[in-house]
Each structure stands twice: as C-alpha cells, then as structure tokens.
Amino acid sequence: MSDQGLRIHNLHANVAGNEILKGIDLTVEPGKVHALMGPNGSGKSTLAFSLTGHPAYQVTQGSATLDGEDILALPADKRARAGLFLSFQYPAAIPGVKVANFLHAARQAVRPGDLTPSKFRAMLFEKMELLGMDPAFMGRYLNDGFSGGEKKRLEMLQLAVLAPKYAILDETDSGLDIDALKDVGESVAALRASEEGQKAGFLIITHYPRILQHITADVVHIMIDGRIAKTGGAELANLIEREGYDAIREEHGVIA
Amino acid sequence: MPSALEDRLLSGNARAAARERYESTPSGRERTGRYWKIDLDALSLDLTAFGPDAGAVTIENSNPRAIACDLHTAAAEHGPLLARAFGTTGAAQTKFGALTTAFAGLGAFVYIPADAACDDPIVVTYDIPAASNVFPYTVVLVERGSRATIVERFEGGGGAFVCAAAEIVAEENAAVTFASVQGLAEDARILTTRTSRPGRNATIAWATADLGSALSAGELIVAIEHPGAHADIATLFFPRGNQHVDIVSTIEHRVGNSTSETLVKSAATDRGQARYLGNIRIAANAQGSDASLRDDALLLSKNAHIDSVPALEIAANDVKAFHGATVGALDQNSIFYIESRGIPRNDAERMIALAFFEPALDRFPTEKLRQDLRTALAAKLQ
Numbered sequence: 001m002s003d004q005g006l007r008i009h010n011l012h013a014n015v016a017g018n019e020i021l022k023g024i025d026l027t028v029e030p031g032k033v034h035a036l037m038g039p040n041g042s043g044k045s046t047l048a049f050s051l052t053g054h055p056a057y058q059v060t061q062g063s064a065t066l067d068g069e070d071i072l073a074l075p076a077d078k079r080a081r082a083g084l085f086l087s088f089q090y091p092a093a094i095p096g097v098k099v100a101n102f103l104h105a106a107r108q109a110v111r112p113g114d115l116t117p118s119k120f121r122a123m124l125f126e127k128m129e130l131l132g133m134d135p136a137f138m139g140r141y142l143n144d145g146f147s148g149g150e151k152k153r154l155e156m157l158q159l160a161v162l163a164p165k166y167a168i169l170d171e172t173d174s175g176l177d178i179d180a181l182k183d184v185g186e187s188v189a190a191l192r193a194s195e196e197g198q199k200a201g202f203l204i205i206t207h208y209p210r211i212l213q214h215i216t217a218d219v220v221h222i223m224i225d226g227r228i229a230k231t232g233g234a235e236l237a238n239l240i241e242r243e244g245y246d247a248i249r250e251e252h253g254v255i256a
Numbered sequence: 257m258p259s260a261l262e263d264r265l266l267s268g269n270a271r272a273a274a275r276e277r278y279e280s281t282p283s284g285r286e287r288t289g290r291y292w293k294i295d296l297d298a299l300s301l302d303l304t305a306f307g308p309d310a311g312a313v314t315i316e317n318s319n320p321r322a323i324a325c326d327l328h329t330a331a332a333e334h335g336p337l338l339a340r341a342f343g344t345t346g347a348a349q350t351k352f353g354a355l356t357t358a359f360a361g362l363g364a365f366v367y368i369p370a371d372a373a374c375d376d377p378i379v380v381t382y383d384i385p386a387a388s389n390v391f392p393y394t395v396v397l398v399e400r401g402s403r404a405t406i407v408e409r410f411e412g413g414g415g416a417f418v419c420a421a422a423e424i425v426a427e428e429n430a431a432v433t434f435a436s437v438q439g440l441a442e443d444a445r446i447l448t449t450r451t452s453r454p455g456r457n458a459t460i461a462w463a464t465a466d467l468g469s470a471l472s473a474g475e476l477i478v479a480i481e482h483p484g485a486h487a488d489i490a491t492l493f494f495p496r497g498n499q500h501v502d503i504v505s506t507i508e509h510r511v512g513n514s515t516s517e518t519l520v521k522s523a524a525t526d527r528g529q530a531r532y533l534g535n536i537r538i539a540a541n542a543q544g545s546d547a548s549l550r551d552d553a554l555l556l557s558k559n560a561h562i563d564s565v566p567a568l569e570i571a572a573n574d575v576k577a578f579h580g581a582t583v584g585a586l587d588q589n590s591i592f593y594i595e596s597r598g599i600p601r602n603d604a605e606r607m608i609a610l611a612f613f614e615p616a617l618d619r620f621p622t623e624k625l626r627q628d629l630r631t632a633l634a635a636k637l638q
Contacts, residue, residue: 109599
C-alpha cells in the first residue's frame with residue numbers, strides 16, 4: 001500500500017521561534033532501518049521531538065503520516081498509541097514512579113488489555129534477561145539515579161515492551177560502552193525477529209557510525225543544517241567514518 | 257456530675273485556667289501578611305457554645321500488652337498512668353492546646369508497658385458530627401524499650417470546628433510512630449497541637465497528612481531533652497479549591513548527640529493556599545546534633561500558593577544541619593516523557609504529582625494506610 005510507512009514531507013519546525021527543520025523529506029518503510037546521521041546542531045533531535053509531539057517544538061509546514069494517519073494532528077500520547085516510539089537521548093528521571101508500574105501503564109495505554117498481568121510479567125522478565133537487566137530494576141524509580149547505560153537499557157526495554165510500528169532511537173548509542181551497545185543491537189534484532197516487531201520500521205539517529213556495526217541500516221541519510229543533504233546505502237556511513245561531515249558540507253556548499 | 261477526668265486531672269479550676277491561658281496567649285500567628293495568610297486570633301470563636309464530649313472515638317487495638325481506651329475510661333481506670341503523660345509535654349502552654357485542654361473530654365489514651373513490641377497499629381478514629389465543636393485529645397505513653405505504632409484519623413465534620421491535641425511521651429529506648437490523617441469535610445475547620453518528648457535514645461516519628469477541611473492550622477513540637485533521641489517528622493498536605501493549610505513544626509535540640517529529620521511534601525491546586533514554617537533550634541550545649549529539613553512544594557495551578565519557610569537557629573558550633581526547599585510546577589519534560597509512552601497528559605500529570613508524595617508516604621505505617629492516602633490524593637487530582 002502506498003501510504004504505508006512513517007512518511008515525512010517538507011517538514012519545517014521551530015524551537016523558541018528559530019527555524020531548525022527547513023523542509024525534511026524522509027520515508028521509513030515497514031521493516032526497514034534508516035539511519036539519520038549528522039553533526040551536532042543539524043536538527044536530528046528536533047526531528048524526533050517534532051514527530052513525537054513535544055510541546056516546545058512547533059511544526060510550521062509540511063506533513064507526517066504513520067501508515068496514512070496524520071500524526072501531527074494528534075497529541076503526543078495518541079501518536080504513541082498510533083505506533084510511534086521515541087528512545088530518548090536524555091530520559092526524564094521521575095522519582096516515585098516505579099519502573100514496573102510505569103511499564104505496565106504504558107503497555108496498557110498502547111495495547112489495552114492484551115496481556116494478563118502474569119503474561120505481562122513473564123514477557124517483561126524475558127525481555128529484561130535479553131538486555132542483561134537485573135530484576136531489581138523493576139522496583140526502582142524511573143531513571144532515578146540510573147547510570148547512562150542503565151537509562152539506555154531501560155529505553156530499549158520500553159521499545160521491546162511496547163513493540164511500536166515505528167521507533168526513533170535518538171542517540172541511543174551515546175555514552176554506551178561496547179557491551180551495552182552490543183545489548184542494544186541484540187535487543188533491536190530480537191524485536192525485528194519477533195512476530196510483533198518484524199514489520200517495525202526504525203529511524204536511528206546517531207552522530208557516530210559505530211552503532212551501525214550492530215544494527216545494519218538499509219538507508220543512511222545525512223542531515224546538515226535542518227535539511228537532508230545526502231541519502232545513500234550503508235556505505236555512506238563508512239564515508240562519514242573516514243572523512244567526517246566536512247566532505248558533505250563542502251559538496252552542498254553549507255557553511256558550518 | 258464530675259467524671260474521673262475532672263477528679264483526677266481536670267478540675268473546674270484547671271479548665272478555667274486553661275481557658276484563661278487560651279484567651280491571654282497569642283497564637284504567634286496574629287499578623288496577616290506575606291507568610292501569615294490567616295489571623296488565627298481573629299477566628300472569633302464563641303466559647304459559650306463549646307463543651308466537652310461532642311463527637312465519638314473508636315479505638316482498635318490487637319496488641320495484648322497495650323492499653324488503648326477512651327479518655328474517661330483512662331482517667332477512671334488508669335489515672336496514674338494517664339497523669340504521667342497528660343499535659344506533660346507542653347500542649348496546654350500553646351494557645352490552641354490550652355483551648356483543647358479547657359474542653360477536653362473526648363479522647364484516647366494509649367499506654368505501652370516497658371519492653372513490649374506492639375507492632376500492630378493502634379487506630380484511633382474521631383468521628384466528628386456535622387456543625388459541631390469538638391476537642392479531641394490523644395495521649396500516648398510508651399515505656400522504656402517498647403515499640404508502638406498509632407494511627408489517628410479525623411473523619412466527617414461537615415461545617416464543624418475541631419480543636420485537637422496529641423501528646424506523646426516516649427521513655428528511654430522507646431520507639432513511637434504516630435500517624436495522623438485528617439480527612440474532614442471540605443467545609444470543616446481544624447486546629448491541631450501536637451507535642452512530644454522523647455527520652456534517652458528514644459525515637460518519635462510523626463507522620464501527618466492534611467487532606468480535608470477548609471482550614472487546617474497545626475503546630476507540632478518535638479522537644480529533645482535527652483541524648484541519643486531522634487525525632488522524625490513527615491508532613492504532607494494538598495489544598496485545593498479554597499482550602500487553606502498552615503503548619504508550623506518545631507524541633508528543639510536542647511541536648512547534644514540528638515538527631516532529627518523533617519520531610520515536608522506539599523502540593524496545591526485551584527486556589528489552594530498553604531504555608532509551612534519549619535523551625536529547627538539547636539541550643540548552645542547541643543553539640544553533636546544532626547538535623548535535616550527537606551521541604552518540597554508543588555504548584556499545580558497558577559492561583560495556588562505555597563510559602564515554605566525553613567528557619568534554623570543554631571547556637572552550637574559542632575553540629576550538622578541541612579535544609580533544602582524547592583517550590584515548582586510539574587516538569588514539562590517529565591510529562592512529555594510519560595505522554596510519549598501513550599499515557600494521556602492528565603494521567604501523566606497525576607502520575608508525577610502522586611509520585612512526588614511517595615517519599616513522605618513511605619514514612620507512614622502500613623501499606624493499607626499508604627494505599628488509602630494514595631487513593632485520597634488521586635481523588636484530589638481529578
């Protein structure tokens with residue numbers, strides 16, 4: 001079907017009155033992995049927050065649809081229920097909210113009543129084992145006092161538990177050691193291999209190519225100054241690894 | 257007909273003296289202004305309408321070694337025990353404690369003999385009739401080396417005026433947890449005076465929750481006069497509509513090597529108003545004391561208002577004293593984080609606001625009570 005996918009067309013967005021996104025065109029097809037790379041300040045996170053509905057980000061032009069549904073018209077919670085997920089670069093710490101209760105509330109919100117509490121629990125422990133997470137995590141407060149690696153593991157656990165149609169991973173690799181990065185790669189692979197997740201599309205936002213050694217991208221986009229400057233295959237990531245973003249800046253006459 | 261209470265503890269003269277003291281003592285809150293929203297001296301109470309014994313008390317106790325009974329029974333059957341605590345911690349020296357004393361009759365007495373672990377909560381429930389004037393008085397005496405948990409509840413009270421007192425005496429090595437939950441009708445008024453005296457190496461832990469009433473003004477005092485004593489205060493309140501809460505807590509470290517920990521979690525919404533004044537006083541000879549005061553306030557509407565005033569007076573030079581206070585609104589990034597997981601904004605806000613109270617809820621005894629409090633707080637967030 002032609003309207004399948006997370007389809008972004010001519011998207012412009014402002015933060016505090018400044019235009020950050022200057023016309024983004026990008027389509028993540030079901031089952032595909034797209035990488036979005038770019039230097040700091042190019043607008044990658046702005047795209048993630050604009051798509052997921054953060055109130056500080058105003059879309060001024062363009063469209064975004066999820067399998068045909070206009071998500072820009074929806075509040076943030078309904079975008080999630082439509083099947084969109086964001087793995088945060090900096091997840092909020094919320095003392096007083098226990099991880100287990102939060103995960104259950106989120107699953108109930110996104111997929112109401114589809115699992116009995118005991119099946120939910122079993123699923124949770126299976127996914128946690130995959131991510132090398134201690135069951136004691138469940139009784140801790142959400143991201144409160146978590147190390148950088150623990151926060152990212154919890155984001156990946158939420159990805160696994162919510163099994164969205166489209167997932168945006170915003171710099172999930174930043175601050176991770178090699179073992180944690182491997183666990184992230186394996187949990188994404190496990191989701192893609194599962195019945196729930198095999199049609200999931202991914203938009204992996206990253207500054208560095210190394211996460212792409214663990215999650216193979218079908219398409220790589222380079223974002224510079226609020227626009228997609230170049231789109232290609234996995235080899236584009238290797239080019240960035242070798243030469244940095246300057247080559248693409250020069251090619252596009254963008255003054256960094 | 258004079259009861260045992262009159263005969264043994266409260267002669268007509270003692271009541272008259274307490275009434276006199278009420279009339280001549282300033283509340284300490286007579287000025288209105290930035291931190292003093294209500295003039296408690298201007299409540300224009302009609303004392304001629306007051307009398308003892310309005311209201312009802314029920315007492316649940318399953319600890320075989322504890323005595324828990326109403327105040328009249330205590331005076332008649334356990335007079336000497338009651339006299340060791342009643343009026344001994346300074347409640348009657350405050351303006352409103354004197355008023356409670358002047359009209360005392362309704363009340364409860366809890367006595368724990370030495371070396372008894374009474375871990376099942378003793379529950380004292382005051383049922384306040386509508387449009388009544390009620391003077392509940394709870395007295396607790398815990399002897400050396402014993403443990404006790406007391407839960408006091410105020411219920412009912414449409415349009416009522418309640419002036420309540422609670423006194424705790426904890427002897428050497430005793431540990432007392434006293435939780436008081438005020439869930440009166442939203443047009444009631446309640447004034448509370450809570451005073452306590454921990455012995456050497458004793459712990460007194462107060463946990464108070466103000467959820468109901470139009471006006472709740474409270475004064476809580478722990479006077480530490482023996483080394484090794486520990487005072488713990490956890491206070492939560494949540495005015496909404498036009499509710500008004502005004503709490504003063506005071507911990508007096510009069511001797512050294514004593515510790516205290518005060519935690520206040522408050523929220524206000526609609527036109528709810530609150531003020532909290534937290535006094536920590538460390539006397540010159542109270543070296544080695546350790547006091548902390550943490551006070552967080554959450555504002556959920558632009559017309560809500562909470563003033564937090566920590567006041568530390570430290571005369572000793574070898575002490576640890578910490579205080580921290582925050583006043584703020586819900587964090588927008590936290591709300592978005594929860595929303596982004598499919599949870600509607602209102603639910604996300606409620607989730608964060610309830611979570612905010614958790615550290616204070618943790619200091620209340622029993623999971624059932626904590627759950628009751630969460631339910632009541634959630635209802636206020638609707």
